[in-house]
Amino acid sequence: xxxxxxxxxxxxxxxxxxxxxxxxxxxxxxxxxxxxxxxxxxxxxxxxxxxxxxxxxxxxxxxxxxxxxxxxxxxxxxxxxxxxxxxxxxxxxxxxxxxxxxxxxxxxxxxxxxxxxxxxxxxxxxxxxxxxxxxxxxxxxxxxxxxxxxxxxxxxxxxxxxxxxxxxxxxxxxxxxxxxxxxxxxxxxxxxxxxxxxxxxxxxxxxxxxxxxxxxxxxxxxxxxxxxxxxxxxxxxxxxxxxxxxxxxxxxxxxxxxxxxxx
Amino acid sequence: xxxxxxxxxxxxxxxxxxxxxxxxxxxxxxxxxxxxxxxxxxxxxxxxxxxxxxxxxxxxxxxxxxxxxxxxxxxxxxxxxxxxxxxxxxxxxxxxxxxxxxxxxxxxxxxxxxxxxxxxxxxxxxxxxxxxxxxxxxxxxxxxxxxxxxxxxxxxxxxxxxxxxxxxxxxxxxxxxxxxxxxxxxxxxxxxxxxxxxxxxxxxxxxxxxxxxxxxxxxxxxxxxxxxxxxxxxxxxxxxxxxxxxxxxxxxxxxxxxxxxxxxxxxxxxxxxxxxxxxxxxxxxxxxxxxxxxxxxxxxxxxxxxxxxxxxxxxxxxxxxxxxxxxxxxxxxxxxxxxxxxxxxxxxxxxxxxxxxxxxxxxxxxxxxxxxxxxxxxxxxxxxxxxxxxxxxxxxxxxxxxxxxxxxxxxxxxxxxxxxxxxxxxxxxxxxxxxxxxxx
Numbered sequence: 001x002x003x004x005x006x007x008x009x010x011x012x013x014x015x016x017x018x019x020x021x022x023x024x025x026x027x028x029x030x031x032x033x034x035x036x037x038x039x040x041x042x043x044x045x046x047x048x049x050x051x052x053x054x055x056x057x058x059x060x061x062x063x064x065x066x067x068x069x070x071x072x073x074x075x076x077x078x079x080x081x082x083x084x085x086x087x088x089x090x091x092x093x094x095x096x097x098x099x100x101x102x103x104x105x106x107x108x109x110x111x112x113x114x115x116x117x118x119x120x121x122x123x124x125x126x127x128x129x130x131x132x133x134x135x136x137x138x139x140x141x142x143x144x145x146x147x148x149x150x151x152x153x154x155x156x157x158x159x160x161x162x163x164x165x166x167x168x169x170x171x172x173x174x175x176x177x178x179x180x181x182x183x184x185x186x187x188x189x190x191x192x193x194x195x196x197x198x199x200x201x202x203x204x205x206x207x208x209x210x211x212x213x214x215x216x217x218x219x220x221x222x223x224x225x226x227x228x229x230x231x232x233x234x235x236x237x238x239x240x241x242x243x244x245x246x247x248x249x250x251x252x253x254x255x256x257x258x259x260x261x262x263x
Numbered sequence: 264x265x266x267x268x269x270x271x272x273x274x275x276x277x278x279x280x281x282x283x284x285x286x287x288x289x290x291x292x293x294x295x296x297x298x299x300x301x302x303x304x305x306x307x308x309x310x311x312x313x314x315x316x317x318x319x320x321x322x323x324x325x326x327x328x329x330x331x332x333x334x335x336x337x338x339x340x341x342x343x344x345x346x347x348x349x350x351x352x353x354x355x356x357x358x359x360x361x362x363x364x365x366x367x368x369x370x371x372x373x374x375x376x377x378x379x380x381x382x383x384x385x386x387x388x389x390x391x392x393x394x395x396x397x398x399x400x401x402x403x404x405x406x407x408x409x410x411x412x413x414x415x416x417x418x419x420x421x422x423x424x425x426x427x428x429x430x431x432x433x434x435x436x437x438x439x440x441x442x443x444x445x446x447x448x449x450x451x452x453x454x455x456x457x458x459x460x461x462x463x464x465x466x467x468x469x470x471x472x473x474x475x476x477x478x479x480x481x482x483x484x485x486x487x488x489x490x491x492x493x494x495x496x497x498x499x500x501x502x503x504x505x506x507x508x509x510x511x512x513x514x515x516x517x518x519x520x521x522x523x524x525x526x527x528x529x530x531x532x533x534x535x536x537x538x539x540x541x542x543x544x545x546x547x548x549x550x551x552x553x554x555x556x557x558x559x560x561x562x563x564x565x566x567x568x569x570x571x572x573x574x575x576x577x578x579x580x581x582x583x584x585x586x587x588x589x590x591x592x593x594x595x596x597x598x599x600x601x602x603x604x605x606x607x608x609x610x611x612x613x614x615x616x617x618x619x620x621x622x623x624x625x626x627x628x629x630x631x632x633x634x635x636x637x638x639x640x641x642x643x644x645x646x647x648x649x650x651x652x653x654x655x656x657x658x659x660x661x662x663x664x665x666x667x668x669x670x671x672x673x674x675x676x677x678x679x680x681x682x683x684x685x686x687x688x689x690x691x692x693x694x695x696x697x698x699x700x701x702x703x
Binding site for chain 1: 265383472526528533554563581591627633640643662663664665667680683694697701
């Protein structure tokens with residue numbers, strides 16, 4: 001499969017004197033985490049399939065600084081931000097798409113004050129726009145009629161008010177969308193945000209991802225749809241932790257669309 | 264002699280409002296201890312927020328039961344205050360039901376006041392039951408023990424007593440009107456206190472006047488006492504909710520504030536023309552402290568937030584950390600901030616307006632690092648607050664102090680940050696391998 005992926009870099013575009021339609025910001029998880037890499041590839045397949053002229057920064061990409069800022073290290077965050085902004089401004093980047101809500105939020109909301117002004121889209125928003133423009137076909141395929149619940153990523157939902165794009169895509173897959181008790185603006189965090197992903201949780205009586213996974217399982221859904229690589233990890237761990245491995249699957253919305261179309 | 268009641272009334276009114284004003288000025292002074300805020304933008308949106316969220320209670324009704332009950336008490340409170348205006352005029356000038364000349368309008372007004380007073384009574388009793396009999400979990404959390412629990416109940420008792428006095432006053436008045444007593448003009452319509460009439464049956468005119476006057480006086484004195492109670496209570500929200508919503512954030516919740524001091528330093532680092540060995544000028548101000556360890560390091564909006572919080576606990580009830588047994592409670596963050604600010608204020612009062620260091624601060628003495636590091640920055644608390652309070656911003660400022668002033672991040676986070684610094688990723692992967700996924 002991998003040889004079919006077409007992943008040009010910004011440097012290659014520039015060498016040809018061209019500008020891509022959009023920069024795909026892969027993010028650290030999407031680049032390095034084994035589970036998240038699958039999401040990255042699924043999204044690239046969809047972009048290739050829709051004929052989107054995109055590019056990645058490749059080795060010129062660096063952490064947006066989100067975990068540093070949320071951990072309280074404003075200095076490290078701004079160093080990361082300013083460096084990334086310099087790279088993107090040099091490439092005259094106008095439009096960015098990313099499959100990570102944390103990257104999405106940081107670049108969209110926190111880079112402008114440091115000189116980085118771009119149109120930033122979450123990959124579910126971007127896929128929806130491709131769908132609306134008739135560039136992408138989404139069909140139910142193997143998900144048709146299946147019970148599926150969507151876990152709202154905090155940094156897409158509450159942080160940026162986007163609740164509908166991922167749900168619209170799921171509806172296009174003709175799934176039976178069931179909502180958890182705490183959804184949309186009341187959605188419960190997976191437990192990864194605010195740099196919690198990189199540390200042990202503080203003492204308590206339960207892990208947040210277990211609490212959330214139990215809620216997802218209660219809906220009777222066989223697939224938990226996610227829109228964030230960190231939520232994906234937390235929920236996948238939660239499924240293991242609740243002994244539902246094999247019975248319940250955690251999938252990114254992009255992966256679902258790609259596998260429904262058998263890309 | 265006949266003016267003695269009017270003079271007493273004037274004295275009570277001036278004393279009540281005067282003492283309240285004195286305390287409110289303290290609140291304002293304390294809020295101003297915070298960092299000043301930049302010019303306020305998006306004014307139109309802010310006024311719209313006040314109309315929708317504060318006046319319109321749009322976020323209260325996200326929880327339908329407490330929302331509906333609150334609207335009853337809120338509308339009752341605002342509308343019945345028109346009656347207080349009449350009481351004040353009557354008290355000052357010795358008139359009785361001075362607005363009676365409005366005729367049918369007056370009848371309608373009094374009828375509305377009575378129905379609302381009854382509904383408020385029902386609402387307040389329901390609130391009391393929720394707190395004390397049903398024992399809703401959020402009212403029994405750790406931070407609610409002792410005074411906060413008492414405070415919540417005292418406010419409800421005040422309201423019950425005030426409403427009962429109001430209806431008693433009207434009931435006795437109606438009985439006197441029916442009796443044709445002097446001074447008690449036929450005015451008003453009494454749909455609720457009408458039902459109380461059997462209680463007054465057989466009483467003499469003198470007894471009825473005594474009851475009516477006593478209820479009238481205790482009612483207005485009660486209102487003044489209640490007004491002055493606000494400062495000592497969580498109940499200040501009935502006033503501060505409005506400015507607080509006005510100053511609430513209008514930017515996306517995911518946008519955390521940019522630290523300008525850091526930006527200046529980062530820009531200097533990136534500027535090739537800056538002399539790296541330059542010493543700061545002799546008269547340069549001391550470098551600004553990063554983040555917050557005490558209330559003075561917070562900004563004025565955050566301090567206004569603290570005074571506005573009425574401890575409803577919706578934030579804590581939605582907090583993923585709190586829900587899973589962690590120590591963090593966003594409500595406690597707000598209560599701690601307010602309590603420390605009050606302590607600082609008392610320090611100022613005791614020392615002629617100069618703060619004398621008391622070897623205490625918000626961090627450590629009130630809020631522990633364990634609470635701060637439990638936050639997932641998910642914004643559920645911010646979303647849940649019916650009056651646009653932002654506990655998350657305080658948590659973030661305190662984390663910034665811990666990391667940038669004290670280098671006191673949990674060790675795993677230090678490793679993460681070192682990775683970001685060296686490899687451009689939170690994990691120890693080489694930046695040169697960032698595109699390897701393509702060929703996996």
